[in-house]
Amino acid sequence: MSERIWTAGLVVIGDEILSGRTHDKNIAQVAAWLQVQGIRLAEVRVVPDVQDRIVEAVNALRSANDYLFTTGGIGPTHDDITVDAVAAALGREVVIHPEARAILERYYTDKPGGLTEDRLRMARVPDGAELIPNRMSGAPGIRIGNVFLMAGVPHITAGMLDALTGTLEGGAPLLSETMGCWTAESEVAGLLRKVEKAHEDCQIGSYPFFREGKVGANFVIRSTDAQALAACAKDLRDSLSEAGHAPVAGGI
Amino acid sequence: MSERIWTAGLVVIGDEILSGRTHDKNIAQVAAWLQVQGIRLAEVRVVPDVQDRIVEAVNALRSANDYLFTTGGIGPTHDDITVDAVAAALGREVVIHPEARAILERYYTDKPGGLTEDRLRMARVPDGAELIPNRMSGAPGIRIGNVFLMAGVPHITAGMLDALTGTLEGGAPLLSETMGCWTAESEVAGLLRKVEKAHEDCQIGSYPFFREGKVGANFVIRSTDAQALAACAKDLRDSLSEAGHAPVAGGI
Known part of the structure; x- marks a missing residue:
């Protein structure tokens, strides 16, 4: 077979996985989803919530593969640093995405507190990014080039994968x-x-x-x-x- | 805190994890066990059954950490190449460990076929290695320097971790x-x-x-x-x- 093989890397971000507190479910679900897209999962790295470590893993796997996915670290709290780390890896600024802000404004309009500064963090993206729809909760995923940033909570990740189904070029399924x-x-x-x-x-x-x-x-x-x-x-x-x-x- | 922090890396080896067919359980169990030993799991890599990829991950994580653990690929079949890959990473020959051979001889003595050539593969170790007891099935795990090769089947991995409990130097538990x-x-x-x-x-x-x-x-x-x-x-x-x-x- 001389057919081109499409590959992806996955970076799972989060101290909670490395401490053993949370059992990862995203490796298996991303792997199975990629199979159906005709893309082979070539490597997974699980790294802590430390910017340099995320940057290193993202750069290694995005250059070695056709696609790179990340899970985790895109929420509103201080330990959610995936957007900053990926922006640093790609040499981009972090900006507020106007459509993401509008989504969050609608989502929080009838919720106590409304769109606070912390919640607005979830509209931050590396400059030039597109959004990945999230039908489960307000905050969208993020696509920039061949890099896809997804939620860490498995059922939200599943919704984002669903939104991406059939949109990525892949080879013959394995x-x-x-x-x-x-x-x-x-x-x-x-x-x-x-x-x-x-x-x-x-x-x-x-x-x-x-x-x-x-x-x-x-x-x-x-x-x-x-x-x-x-x-x-x-x-x-x-x-x-x-x-x-x-x-x-x-x-x- | 100026206390020394002890770290470990984990390399999970196996196409079955990357295909999504098998849900990994070893990351969480190794992570939780390390916490109790006072050792922090710093990074996990999941790699396929391909020697170069195993060598690369093993060398990256063993030099960056105090300890390196691997799970998977130490069985009797042709896709079990962890021993060969780790031996290559360390620049060692692969040899039959006499005590491992004796363990397998005893284990297979009353089983049909006895200690066949394929089963004897499970006595192969990088030269200079010690054994990690396996109370679940015949084939032992392998320790060489700061590298620990363990089974992929989670309950067998658990038994090997149990055998190692309290034997590794670690810092203050987190x-x-x-x-x-x-x-x-x-x-x-x-x-x-x-x-x-x-x-x-x-x-x-x-x-x-x-x-x-x-x-x-x-x-x-x-x-x-x-x-x-x-x-x-x-x-x-x-x-x-x-x-x-x-x-x-x-x-x-």
Whole structure:
């Protein structure tokens, strides 16, 4: 396959993830969403609420990939510094986005206090940015060039991803087929290696588990080529059966 | 506080995380465990099963931190390349560790097939490594210098962390106190900023949520100094109360 592969990086920003207090849900949801867009998530970095560390991660991943996403740090409080850090990374000024201000004015018009100075922080963007709609709460996400700044709260992130669905150029989606076996992966390691070698457009991942007191493994075949995928899946299914390991379609 | 801060990096290895198929649980569990050891998790990188990418992340984070942990890629299959990648990063040969071989021999002695060539892969270590006990399944984790290679399956990782508890030198644990409010964080952003400024040995994180149809936020005060933490927590509690936001101890 000489097809162009589109990639994205993700920077998850927040001390709350690094302290173990909050379990990240955005890596999995951004990863799964990117798959559907035909874009491969190439790397994730989780960094603290420290400007230099955000700048470093953003610059490393935006230059290495077609797209860069961030989650977290775009709220109204003093520890929300993503906009400043990304503006610094891109060498842009931070400005108030007039449309974001109008959105926040409408959103807070019937709420106590109205659009305070702190809330207006959520209209700050790197100069030249566009907005990503947020149908869940007032504050929009931000797009500037190939960089997309999204909320950290997972259901708000989900709404922003939804708004971006189908708008990004991507390659052929990575297709996958999964099968499982109630077999320790160490028993089929040689077989997997052999099947993968015979199908160069495919990759096979092996994911062991321990369930109901028994060991097993799921095997995920991935390819951007549907025919190659089907051929590899057939070969793996047949090889497992012949070796006495009844495969379960779709995984266990 | 001039106290030395001990830091760790974590490299999560695996295509299954980057594809969104598997939800990572190791970041949170390693982060929470490190807190208790008095070690701060400074950065996490999630990288694919590609040797160069693992080498790059391992070298970046082991030199920037006191400790480096990896999860994933130490099983028996062809996609388990963490040992090779870390050996390459450290400039070491890969060798069979005699004690690991003995552990695997015992573990597989009454299992069909015994210690096959594929299973013996799990005794491969970078030359000079020690083992990390694994009480869940046969294959041990690996320690070499300040680098710790652990399993990817979360309950096995947990057992390895348990075996390491109390064995690593760390600084004063980062203490924290949490309080919550049924108040939008945008209403208290100014108050938070003011309280944090008045307590320089403390950091305050603000974590908004949406629950039971209402918005609220938890505030986490962190410090390595118990007295400073208590003073800051009292100040924040009093300031919230005075502003009419009844704080809830321990968070919501």
